[in-house]
Amino acid sequence: MKIVFMGTPSFALPALNSLFLSKNTICSVYTQNPKKSGRGKKINRSAVHIFADKNNIKVRTPQKLTTNIDATYIKKLKADLCVVAAYGLILPESVLNAPLLGCINIHASLLPRWRGAAPIQRSILAGDKETGITIMKMNKFLDSGNILSQVKTKITSKTNFSELESNLSSIGAKELMKILDQLPQKRIKEIKQEDKLATYAKKLDKIEGKIDWSKSAKFIDCQVRAFSFYPGAWTIFKSKRLKVLSGSIINQTNPKGKIVDNLFTIGCGEFSYRPEVVQLEGKKAMNVLEFLRGTELQINYTLE
Incomplete structure (x- = not known):
């Protein structure tokens, strides 16, 4: 399949690397634009940006996704699918509908628990005993699309953010590849989320x-x-x-x-x-x- 990948931090790298090594074609990568930091205001590219540059994949870094530019661009690529993993920008409906099979998201919680920006930190902070990865079909609402797959993992009394993020990113990459094998044949049974069970992982302050x-x-x-x-x-x-x-x-x-x-x-x-x-x-x-x-x-x- 021809795939557009959208992601920013290191959490997204295992999925991006798995796609790169597969028979699929990554026709473009979207990531957040480079940020200036430090006393010298050094420009720092995201982990995904660095990977894409190293492997000669086209990179786009818009501050906002738009219908006229991005939805049109994805349609011109004739992309089959968009894979999103911790991208950090909102996808308008026109972009969600631009690929032939739509967009799927690798989310670091067992949806509908912990919809939002910081699911890993919120699950540990709440004292949850387990969390996991959800692969979901994206819609215009926040992390509320139909579930394609879920994999659970335990949170122990010693688990910290970095350990859990690394574990979940690896699980997400493996599960993504399983889903991609089944998606074109439409062999996946989609499960609707129960909105009444939703909790929200607000951005960290x-x-x-x-x-x-x-x-x-x-x-x-x-x-x-x-x-x-x-x-x-x-x-x-x-x-x-x-x-x-x-x-x-x-x-x-x-x-x-x-x-x-x-x-x-x-x-x-x-x-x-x-x-x-x-x-x-x-x-x-x-x-x-x-x-x-x-x-x-x-x-x-x-x-x-």
């Missing part, structure tokens, strides 16, 4: 990373694991921001927000929490024992 020590240790642990990549779970330690990258729940009752021992155990609303990997503002990430060797720790100091 940096302020959500601020740790509230009056919350339970279980919630804080979920927060640390969900936000381990971005925006990071953090607290204020001696007037500086301290990111907590991993840690463990300690079955002790201690005053909220207080450091109670030399192992950096901190009291929470329910039980306590002990950071294991931290990153002080302006410093590299380090094991908490290494961090403690370089700082004067005051027992009963209250974190902000």
Whole structure:
């Protein structure tokens, strides 16, 4: 099949690579436009953009998809299908209908749970025991199209965002290839989503990373694991921001927000929490024992 691929971050790479190695033809790649970052305002291409350039695939980076330009372009390509994976832009109905077989999306949750922009982080933050990949037929509404396939995977008490994203992206790539084998023959039974069961994974806000020590240790642990990549779970330690990258729940009752021992155990609303990997503002990430060797720790100091 002739396929247009739309994706941006590393989550999309396994699916794109699988398509590239298959008998299908990637006739064009859409990705978000390069962003400037850092002091030198260096232009950074997305992971998908870099892959496409390396493999001589045509790349388009519109700020917005339009009927006149993009739907017309896809029709001229005579594309059979558009595959979308964490693209980050809304597809207008004209673009959804431009390929012969429409558009399908690789979504990182078990729809209708966690429709929206941040399903991986929201599933960990909510303490879900499982999540998965949904391959769905796209329509004009947010992540509400008919389900073509779903694969489940467990979320353990140690699973963080990066681990789960990597796992789900691999599952998505494998499931995509199975679907592509069946799609032209229309051998797939589509399942309509139950809208009444839908939950929404809203976009992440940096302020959500601020740790509230009056919350339970279980919630804080979920927060640390969900936000381990971005925006990071953090607290204020001696007037500086301290990111907590991993840690463990300690079955002790201690005053909220207080450091109670030399192992950096901190009291929470329910039980306590002990950071294991931290990153002080302006410093590299380090094991908490290494961090403690370089700082004067005051027992009963209250974190902000």
